[in-house]
Amino acid sequence: MKHVSNLLSRSPIMPAPLALPLGLIPSAAHSTVMAQILNRVFAPELADGELDFLEDRVMLIRVRDARVSIRLTLGGGRLKAVSGKRVEDLSIEGSVYDFLLLATRQEDADTLFFNRRLRLGGSTELGLYVKNFLDGLDLEGRLGPFLNLMNGAKSLIDRLGR
Numbered sequence: 001m002k003h004v005s006n007l008l009s010r011s012p013i014m015p016a017p018l019a020l021p022l023g024l025i026p027s028a029a030h031s032t033v034m035a036q037i038l039n040r041v042f043a044p045e046l047a048d049g050e051l052d053f054l055e056d057r058v059m060l061i062r063v064r065d066a067r068v069s070i071r072l073t074l075g076g077g078r079l080k081a082v083s084g085k086r087v088e089d090l091s092i093e094g095s096v097y098d099f100l101l102l103a104t105r106q107e108d109a110d111t112l113f114f115n116r117r118l119r120l121g122g123s124t125e126l127g128l129y130v131k132n133f134l135d136g137l138d139l140e141g142r143l144g145p146f147l148n149l150m151n152g153a154k155s156l157i158d159r160l161g162r
Contacts, residue, residue, distance in 0.1 A: 011095045011117050013065040015160045023067030031081035034061075034070045038079050041142060045133070046077055053129040054079070060088035065095045090130065091121040100154040102134070104147060109134065 022030075045051055054074035061070040071082040094102075098117045101107035109131045112118040120127045140147060 011097045012157050012160075014096045014157055019066045025068075027069045027071065027084060028081060030068050031070045031072060035072055035079045035081050038072070041139070042079070045137075046079070049077075050133060051079070053126065053133075057089040057123075057126060058082050058086050059126070059130070060091040061099075062091060062093040063096055063099060064093060065097075088121075089123050090126040092118060092127070092130070093121070094118040097154060097157045100150055100157070104150050104154060105140075106154070 039046065042051065051074055054072070056075065057073060059072050061072070062068070063070075069084075071084060071086075071088065072079050073082045073086075074080070094112065094117060098107075098112055102109060102112060102118070109118065113120060143150075
């Protein structure tokens with residue numbers, strides 16, 4: 001079990017030289033690429049309607065230290081990029097490191113939210129749907145080598161970003 005002092009410590013941040021190029025890419029491009037990736041990763045869940053709670057709702061994922069904003073919605077059974085002109089129903093904000101902790105299951109969403117390392121805005125109900133959906137996923141088998149890449153990125157940021 002992690003020590004409380006470790007949980008309350010500030011997250012390492014992505015070093016500026018690595019973050020700079022990401023911040024120069026338009027948000028629409030980030031959103032489009034992420035929608036394509038998530039459509040593949042969540043294909044079974046999309047087919048079963050498990051993401052229908054996002055139908056015509058806008059979710060903003062803001063990665064502070066990378067200066068990246070991703071705006072997604074569900075339409076026609078697929079995740080799609082959304083323009084910045086639509087107001088988000090839900091926003092989730094955090095650092096690359098904290099999103100990597102969440103994605104690799106090294107930390108749970110409740111702990112990250114409780115310690116204010118991930119911040120939620122907008123619809124609490126929609127946020128709970130997203131959290132419960134993510135908690136119910138078993139992605140280890142699907143992500144394979146990509147999981148190793150995410151663990152490596154987390155370790156790199158841990159070393160360089162403190």
